[in-house]
Amino acid sequence: MTSIPNPGPSGITDIFGKPVSEKAASENYLTHGKGIWSWLLTLDHKRIGIMYMIAVLAYFLVGGLFAIILRTMLLSPDLPEVSPLTEAATNNFYNQSFTLHGAVMVFLFIIPAIPAILGNFVLPLMLGAKDVAFPRLNLFSWYCYMGGSMFFLWVLGKGILNLALLNMFGIDMVPVWGHGGLDTGWTFYTPYSTGEDTGGAVVAATAGAFILGFSSILTGLNFIASIHMLRPPGMGWFKLPLLLWGLYATSIIQILATPVLAITLLLLISERLLRIGIFDPTLGGDPVLYQHFFWFYSHPAVYIMILPAFGVISEVISNHSRKHIFGYGFIACSSMAIALLGFLVWGHHMFTSGQSALLGAIFSFITMFIAVPSAIKVFNWLATMYQGSIRLSTPMIYAMGFIWLFTIGGLTGLFLASMSTDIYLHDTYFVVAHFHYVMVGSTLFAFLAGMHHWWPKMFGKNYSEVGGQTAAWLIFIGFNVTFIVQFIAGAQGMPRRYATYPEEYHIWHVLSTLGSYVLTVGLFAALGVWIHSLYRGTRAVANPWGGNSLEWHTTSPPPFENFKGEPVGTDPYDYTHWHYDEKLDGYVLVEEEDPYEAERTAPDRTPAPAQPV
Amino acid sequence: MTTASTHSAPHDGHGDDHGHGHDPNLAHHFHTMSQQVGSAKLGMWTFLATEILMFGGLFCAYAVYRAVHPEVFLFGHYFLDTNLGAINTAVLLLSSFTMAWAVRAAQLGQTTLLVTLLMLTIGGGAGFMVIKYFEYTAKFDHGLGPGSGIYITTTTTDADGNEVTKPQYLISDSAFMAAGDKPFAGEITPDDKAQLDEAIAYQEKYSLGKKHGHGEKHGDDHAKDDHGTHAHADDQADHAAAAGALATSATARALPTDYTAMALPTNGSFGLSATFQETGIAGDPTTSAEIEHGSHTPTTWYTLTERQQGLAYQFFSIYYCMTGLHGLHVVIGMGLIGWVAWRALRGDFTPEYNVPVDLVGLYWHLVDLIWIFLFPLLYLIH
Numbered sequence: 001m002t003s004i005p006n007p008g009p010s011g012i013t014d015i016f017g018k019p020v021s022e023k024a025a026s027e028n029y030l031t032h033g034k035g036i037w038s039w040l041l042t043l044d045h046k047r048i049g050i051m052y053m054i055a056v057l058a059y060f061l062v063g064g065l066f067a068i069i070l071r072t073m074l075l076s077p078d079l080p081e082v083s084p085l086t087e088a089a090t091n092n093f094y095n096q097s098f099t100l101h102g103a104v105m106v107f108l109f110i111i112p113a114i115p116a117i118l119g120n121f122v123l124p125l126m127l128g129a130k131d132v133a134f135p136r137l138n139l140f141s142w143y144c145y146m147g148g149s150m151f152f153l154w155v156l157g158k159g160i161l162n163l164a165l166l167n168m169f170g171i172d173m174v175p176v177w178g179h180g181g182l183d184t185g186w187t188f189y190t191p192y193s194t195g196e197d198t199g200g201a202v203v204a205a206t207a208g209a210f211i212l213g214f215s216s217i218l219t220g221l222n223f224i225a226s227i228h229m230l231r232p233p234g235m236g237w238f239k240l241p242l243l244l245w246g247l248y249a250t251s252i253i254q255i256l257a258t259p260v261l262a263i264t265l266l267l268l269i270s271e272r273l274l275r276i277g278i279f280d281p282t283l284g285g286d287p288v289l290y291q292h293f294f295w296f297y298s299h300p301a302v303y304i305m306i307l308p309a310f311g312v313i314s315e316v317i318s319n320h321s322r323k324h325i326f327g328y329g330f331i332a333c334s335s336m337a338i339a340l341l342g343f344l345v346w347g348h349h350m351f352t353s354g355q356s357a358l359l360g361a362i363f364s365f366i367t368m369f370i371a372v373p374s375a376i377k378v379f380n381w382l383a384t385m386y387q388g389s390i391r392l393s394t395p396m397i398y399a400m401g402f403i404w405l406f407t408i409g410g411l412t413g414l415f416l417a418s419m420s421t422d423i424y425l426h427d428t429y430f431v432v433a434h435f436h437y438v439m440v441g442s443t444l445f446a447f448l449a450g451m452h453h454w455w456p457k458m459f460g461k462n463y464s465e466v467g468g469q470t471a472a473w474l475i476f477i478g479f480n481v482t483f484i485v486q487f488i489a490g491a492q493g494m495p496r497r498y499a500t501y502p503e504e505y506h507i508w509h510v511l512s513t514l515g516s517y518v519l520t521v522g523l524f525a526a527l528g529v530w531i532h533s534l535y536r537g538t539r540a541v542a543n544p545w546g547g548n549s550l551e552w553h554t555t556s557p558p559p560f561e562n563f564k565g566e567p568v569g570t571d572p573y574d575y576t577h578w579h580y581d582e583k584l585d586g587y588v589l590v591e592e593e594d595p596y597e598a599e600r601t602a603p604d605r606t607p608a609p610a611q612p613v
Numbered sequence: 614m615t616t617a618s619t620h621s622a623p624h625d626g627h628g629d630d631h632g633h634g635h636d637p638n639l640a641h642h643f644h645t646m647s648q649q650v651g652s653a654k655l656g657m658w659t660f661l662a663t664e665i666l667m668f669g670g671l672f673c674a675y676a677v678y679r680a681v682h683p684e685v686f687l688f689g690h691y692f693l694d695t696n697l698g699a700i701n702t703a704v705l706l707l708s709s710f711t712m713a714w715a716v717r718a719a720q721l722g723q724t725t726l727l728v729t730l731l732m733l734t735i736g737g738g739a740g741f742m743v744i745k746y747f748e749y750t751a752k753f754d755h756g757l758g759p760g761s762g763i764y765i766t767t768t769t770t771d772a773d774g775n776e777v778t779k780p781q782y783l784i785s786d787s788a789f790m791a792a793g794d795k796p797f798a799g800e801i802t803p804d805d806k807a808q809l810d811e812a813i814a815y816q817e818k819y820s821l822g823k824k825h826g827h828g829e830k831h832g833d834d835h836a837k838d839d840h841g842t843h844a845h846a847d848d849q850a851d852h853a854a855a856a857g858a859l860a861t862s863a864t865a866r867a868l869p870t871d872y873t874a875m876a877l878p879t880n881g882s883f884g885l886s887a888t889f890q891e892t893g894i895a896g897d898p899t900t901s902a903e904i905e906h907g908s909h910t911p912t913t914w915y916t917l918t919e920r921q922q923g924l925a926y927q928f929f930s931i932y933y934c935m936t937g938l939h940g941l942h943v944v945i946g947m948g949l950i951g952w953v954a955w956r957a958l959r960g961d962f963t964p965e966y967n968v969p970v971d972l973v974g975l976y977w978h979l980v981d982l983i984w985i986f987l988f989p990l991l992y993l994i995h
Contacts, residue, residue, distance in 0.1 A: 130642035133652040229652040263670030276930035
């Protein structure tokens with residue numbers, strides 16, 4: 001350890017712990033350009049990531065609001081009397097609420113959460129690049145996301161207005177502008193979605209999902225090109241940080257599966273507008289074909305949700321255990337294996353849809369098989385933690401919560417993968433609990449772990465550890481209380497998507513609702529921690545966690561073009577060059593053991609060290 | 614940019630202030646031109662993969678319905694003009710050739726030739742679309758629009774006194790059966806409505822004992838139940854609910870007994886669409902015109918079962934979806950080529966920098982390739 005440097009007048013230092021002038025410290029991507037248009041027209045991947053963050057979190061709030069409405073309506077076994085709604089209107093309101101909860105959460109929150117926010121921000125940094133391969137396309141993706149989401153808002157707002165006007169003032173708006181409020185379930189299953197009573201809402205919502213698909217496809221395309229072409233010298237494929245492997249596998253799914261959803265939704269729109277007779281059984285179409293098409297996208301889509309989460313967890317677990325990741329090659333390859341196998345299991349959503357028994361057996365087998373690469377990851381994370389010096393920071397608590405939730409979600413998936421038990425459990429709360437454990441529990445926890453892990457890098461501010469950890473525990477407890485009882489209710493036969501239920505399930509619903517309130521409090525607490533950090537947080541050092549992937553080799557927040565030099569790839573999980581500096585409460589790169597030295601002295605390359613700011 | 618960049622000054626929007634005389638076409642976040650070109654090509658190939666997957670959904674739908682109702686597809690394809698399809702195939706192949714040549718011209722820096730070839734390629738695309746326009750118009754004129762043609766609803770009252778609105782799809786039937794040249798206006802005009810009412814009355818009169826509408830019983834003289842009619846092996850896999858719904862739908866499509874008015878399509882005369890023959894003796898399917906087509910059993914309106922007749926428009930639904938999406942791609946491709954041609958005229962392209970021509974060329978070849986699959990699947994099937 002060299003002498004401990006004094007922090008500069010700005011209170012922050014570069015990666016070597018050397019003081020940085022106030023002027024240099026204030027020049028970063030956040031201050032590069034001012035005004036709303038410098039954001040809305042930016043090509044900077046970091047700013048686009050932040051814009052995604054704002055939008056995605058706003059939609060998370062909307063989706064969460066519907067969840068709370070659902071849970072509150074389920075507090076009593078009877079249909080709640082919502083004055084002035086009639087009974088049918090209340091039921092319809094419930095149907096629309098679960099539909100919009102699902103659609104908003106899936107299309108607007110979970111799918112873009114990690115790739116669009118963390119991926120956009122971190123991926124080029126991890127590659128030591130100045131930007132993604134196609135910056136303009138990246139901005140276009142954001143506009144696709146916003147445009148598509150507007151359709152959802154339109155459907156949602158129209159539904160609420162229709163309901164309110166009809167029941168409060170007796171004004172029927174349907175003849176004026178058609179039905180609002182989708183009630184088909186987020187899957188848009190035919191024949192619900194081709195029926196008469198959902199009106200134009202299906203067209204608007206599917207058009208929205210179609211446009212959102214472009215956002216997803218183009219982001220995936222951008223990431224693939226970036227990872228292929230922008231890797232720095234010294235970063236071979238097996239030196240990629242595991243988050244990039246996760247994002248790479250995700251991108252492959254995005255570009256191969258999303259187009260199928262796109263054509264499916266186009267056909268559905270044509271079915272509604274032109275009556276082409278492809279999905280509507282009254283026209284000779286086959287509704288099961290719709291299910292095949294839909295799940296050919298939507299099953300891989302659950303891996304779009306979870307694979308980046310795996311990547312985040314690999315980063316966080318290794319970093320906060322202060323130990324090299326265990327089984328790097330296995331984790332990387334299992335991501336790819338999941339991406340490919342994920343395309344072959346969609347039929348397990350259709351065990352009760354009239355699929356042949358042989359087909360069911362094949363899908364059942366492959367579904368069980370996909371548990372193998374998933375389990376490989378879990379074992380590798382546990383082995384990474386084993387004998388590490390674990391730092392119980394907020395990201396680590398979320399990451400450990402992830403392992404817990406993902407294990408429960410994964411193991412209960414085995415019951416649903418077996419055809420015989422699935423026929424019993426199909427469309428019960430057991431299924432609801434299972435996919436909330438994997439999709440929400442796991443992805444949300446990984447998202448929050450990643451947000452806290454990279455927060456100091458994104459905004460250059462520290463957050464309150466006490467607040468962050470409190471929120472993490474509240475979310476963990478609230479989530480488990482909400483959903484673990486749903487396994488019991490489901491196994492006892494409580495079907496999903498009903499606003500009323502027999503008295504015997506009352507206790508489970510009450511517990512679940514109370515848990516959801518705790519979860520809500522926890523999520524708002526996490527939001528409060530972030531807002532507090534933005535306004536009152538202390539300046540973050542370049543490397544608060546001692547990570548060695550390249551995003552930690554630049555200042556926090558990063559300058560406009562990310563690096564002042566041209567970094568070279570090193571082993572992202574080799575933490576030996578970073579020494580903890582108590583005075584800074586962060587890690588500094590020890591210059592004597594400069595990892596770039598070999599690269600710098602190589603004869604075929606002019607020196608390119610990471611420079612002090 | 615392999616220099617040691619030891620800036621103390623902040624970077625501006627373009628990090629190329631090294632004084633090396635970089636190619637102005639090199640974006641600031643790439644190190645070398647080959648890296649940029651490689652990224653662009655990889656991106657384009659990846660995008661083409663998504664295009665293939667998108668069309669893959671349609672090919673899948675085609676395969677499913679063709680496998681389930683092979684007779685319907687065989688019947689439907691007689692309405693498509695093979696000669697026009699073949700001409701279009703040749704036109705597109707030629708335009709692909711001019712496009713490939715254009716890429717070569719760009720690499721060699723022959724700007725005039727490049728612009729000429731690009732314009733020729735656009736011409737090929739335009740020719741394709743014009744022929745397609747005539748094909749579509751002819752289909753519309755025969756009432757073979759997308760979907761089941763004109764869609765009307767009838768409202769009846771059920772036992773509980775509630776109004777029940779039921780859809781009915783009649784125009785396609787009449788297109789296949791009688792009206793050789795029914796204009797398709799895209800909406801129901803009063804004239805259409807009158808014709809439809811007539812058709813409904815006609816069907817009720819000769820309804821083979823079945824009457825469409827709600828709650829009406831089937832007559833005794835043709836007392837086969839609907840599931841009996843549907844006992845086609847491939848129908849058994851259908852959803853129970855779907856089968857019930859289809860039964861209702863098929864009832865609305867009941868076949869009149871008077872066959873003389875019906876038109877038969879013939880295959881592939883050099884015209885703008887199939888020609889219609891009126892033939893046959895009323896009520897006697899055995900005398901209907903036989904269409905020789907290879908060694909296969911001829912498929913006519915009469916050899917189709919009632920269910921298959923009800924599904925005849927499905928072939929056209931898939932035809933319009935596939936060729937429509939493909940046509941959209943052709944138009945987009947023409948726009949892109951126009952953009953590239955404009956840039957070429959402006960002198961943007963050099964032997965060192967011509968990657969946009971290359972990328973648009975890749976896209977154009979994919980559009981061509983998809984047609985190469987569409988043509989045999991839709992026009993040449995047996």
